[in-house]
Structure formats: C-alpha cells, structure tokens
Amino acid sequence: MMKRLAHLLQQTLKFCLGLALAWCLSSGTPVWAAVAHHSFVAAAVERVGDAVVRIDTERTIVRPADPLLSDPFFRQFFPGLALPPQEDRLRGQGSGFIIDPSGIVMTNAHVVSQADTVTVRLKDGRVFEGEVRGVDEVSDLAIVKLKGVTEPLPTAPLGDSSEVKVGDWAIAVGNPLGLDNTVTLGIVSTLHRSSAQVGIPDKRLDFIQTDAAINPGNSGGPLLNEEGEVIGINTAIRADAMGIGFAIPINKAKALQARLIRGEKIQHAYIGIQMTTFTPAMAKENNANPNSPVILPEVNGVLVLQVLPNTPAAKAGLRWGDVITAVDGEPITSADQLQSIVDNAAVGQVLNLTIQRGDRSQRIAVRTAELQGAA
Numbered sequence: 001m002m003k004r005l006a007h008l009l010q011q012t013l014k015f016c017l018g019l020a021l022a023w024c025l026s027s028g029t030p031v032w033a034a035v036a037h038h039s040f041v042a043a044a045v046e047r048v049g050d051a052v053v054r055i056d057t058e059r060t061i062v063r064p065a066d067p068l069l070s071d072p073f074f075r076q077f078f079p080g081l082a083l084p085p086q087e088d089r090l091r092g093q094g095s096g097f098i099i100d101p102s103g104i105v106m107t108n109a110h111v112v113s114q115a116d117t118v119t120v121r122l123k124d125g126r127v128f129e130g131e132v133r134g135v136d137e138v139s140d141l142a143i144v145k146l147k148g149v150t151e152p153l154p155t156a157p158l159g160d161s162s163e164v165k166v167g168d169w170a171i172a173v174g175n176p177l178g179l180d181n182t183v184t185l186g187i188v189s190t191l192h193r194s195s196a197q198v199g200i201p202d203k204r205l206d207f208i209q210t211d212a213a214i215n216p217g218n219s220g221g222p223l224l225n226e227e228g229e230v231i232g233i234n235t236a237i238r239a240d241a242m243g244i245g246f247a248i249p250i251n252k253a254k255a256l257q258a259r260l261i262r263g264e265k266i267q268h269a270y271i272g273i274q275m276t277t278f279t280p281a282m283a284k285e286n287n288a289n290p291n292s293p294v295i296l297p298e299v300n301g302v303l304v305l306q307v308l309p310n311t312p313a314a315k316a317g318l319r320w321g322d323v324i325t326a327v328d329g330e331p332i333t334s335a336d337q338l339q340s341i342v343d344n345a346a347v348g349q350v351l352n353l354t355i356q357r358g359d360r361s362q363r364i365a366v367r368t369a370e371l372q373g374a375a
Helices: 002-027 031-037 040-051 250-261 280-287 312-316 335-343
Strands: 052-063 086-100 104-107 117-121 127-136 141-146 169-174 182-194 206-210 222-224 230-237 245-249 273-278 301-307 323-327 350-357 360-367
Touching: 040 052, 040 086, 040 169, 040 182, 040 222, 052 104, 086 169, 104 250, 117 141, 127 250, 141 250, 169 206, 169 230, 169 245, 182 335, 206 230, 230 250, 245 250, 273 335, 301 312, 301 335, 312 360, 323 335
Parallel strands: none
Antiparallel strands: 052 086, 052 117, 086 104, 104 141, 117 127, 127 141, 169 182, 169 222, 182 206, 206 245, 222 230, 230 245, 273 301, 301 323, 323 350, 350 360
C-alpha cells in the first residue's frame, strides 16, 4: 500500500514538473527561476507587494436638520429651539501603490476625491497620513503624498502598457473588502475597451479588460504583468458581468503623473455630441423604413445622435443626423476614433470636420472647449 502511494506521489510530482517545464519553454523563463520562486505569480507579487498600500478615507457630509422638526406643529411647542444641521461621516476604502520612495502614491480619483482625511497603511504595518496632491476625475487618477516619511519607501516598477497583448497574464493586487494584500490571477481579455462600453460615460479612457477578480476595495491597486511590472490601475467592476474587471493603462497614468504631483488642473477637450459608429448598411436599413424621419447618407463615419445645447458643436452648427466622415482631412470610421482625436486635442483647438448632410458634403470648424467637471 505504501509503495503504491509513493509511486503515485512520484508520478504526480513528475507531472507538475512537466507542466512547469512546458511553461518555462513557452515563455522563455529559465527553469531555475521557476523552481527557485515556485511560480511567476509569487515572484511578481514579491517584487511589488511591499509597495501596495491600503487607503482609508473619511468624509463629513452636512445636511439640514430633520424636516419633521421644522414642522409648524412642532415649532409651536418649541418656538426658540435652534435646529443644528446633522453630520454624517462617510468612510471609504481602496488601494494604491507607491511610485516614488519619498512617499508618492498613485490611486483612483474616486477613492480619495473630496475626502477630509486620508490614511495610508503599508504592508509592514506602518501608517501614514496622506495629503491628496492632485485629482483628475475624468481619467479617474489621483496622487497622494505621505506625510512624515523619514526613509525611502519601497516602490512598484512601472511597465509599458503599449506592449500588453490579449492573452497576457494579469495579476491584480489590492485590498478588496478590507482584506489586505489579496492577489488574483487571470489574463488580459481585451484591450482598448472604451469607457462608454464599460458603462462609465463620464470618463475618457480605453481600459484594459481582464478576468482577474477585481472586487470593491481593489480600486487604485496595481494590475501586474508576469514580470511584476505595473501595467494598469484597477478601477472598475461590472456588477452585471461575472469575472470581468477593468484597469486604466499605466501609460495614461505616467503621462499625467508629473502634473498631478504638482497639483495642476488637468484640462480635457470636448465638442458636445452624442454619437455612434455608422455604416452604409445602417443607412440602407434606416432609409428602407417608410416611417424614418430622415434619409441618411450611405457612407462610413460617425452619426451625430444628439447635439448638446450651448456646446462647441451647437455653436458650430452641427445637427442631428449629420455623419462625420473626416477630421482635419483624416478619414473617420468609428466613434472611438473620433473620441480619441477629441481627447488628444488641446482646449481651444479648432477641429475641421467633414460631414455628410443628406446628399451634400460640408466642412464645419469646431473649436473645442474644456469639459466641465474635470478636476
């Protein structure tokens, strides 16, 4: 019996080593590295883990006194009673990671925005008071500076999100539900997932989509590649989709990092339309409907669904039903492409739109304005 058990254990060990060897050969990882570190996940987390922090916030909300106490019937018995406003303390929690040894932490804007107090806890148990240096609501990014840092802190190495491919490993590290230093593993399932597709239309982002479990409290924590480099910032989960999470590409954060550290306001351009990708097939289907209120041109482009009032698009004369086919001479074939052009434009920049209105082609110049609400 013991011999059979020993043989079974031996065969199991050979099988596991075979899997590890196969992975090493396919990924280019030295076999000694896999054996020494047990797994690439453990090695990646060990490289970054000390730099991942838990962020606790508190915010005081002041609201009027109970309206029942202001009722005339009640006031006749207590005519001189002063009714102080009521205060509620809202507590929040999220994650972040240190990007500079002086104590600069990167996280999500929604984790620390409007917080009265920010407390940051390191993996080794040290606790620091945090000062919110910069917040950009549109990109959902924020920088927190730790106070009282007397010695260099561990930092997370930042990778290059432009090199990420669908199918790459994705490792999420954070503090979901208050459970410090939780690690989940998955793959990158999609790139360039727009914020509109994710269901966050007030953001201007192309997310990395992953099936690594991202839960409440993971927000602001790092998404790692197999080498332990930060490729994204975990930021969103879909309550109606099991096993799908989203992360802000780290290159987007690196582009804004210095300005957020300085506390600068980040400006975002907009033109003020609701739009959708449009094709000749969609036009034919619309035009074949005898109840359609408008005949649409059979071209590729971006259909204007609505022009918001008092916006650059409205002032320039764009209309519902226009199809935008080019910007500054560059052909436009999707709404995401047009959104990207606007996102990369400076506030006040003139965009020359080529539009198809019915059977006529026109050019309209739209001067971008600053998207209000951008912190």
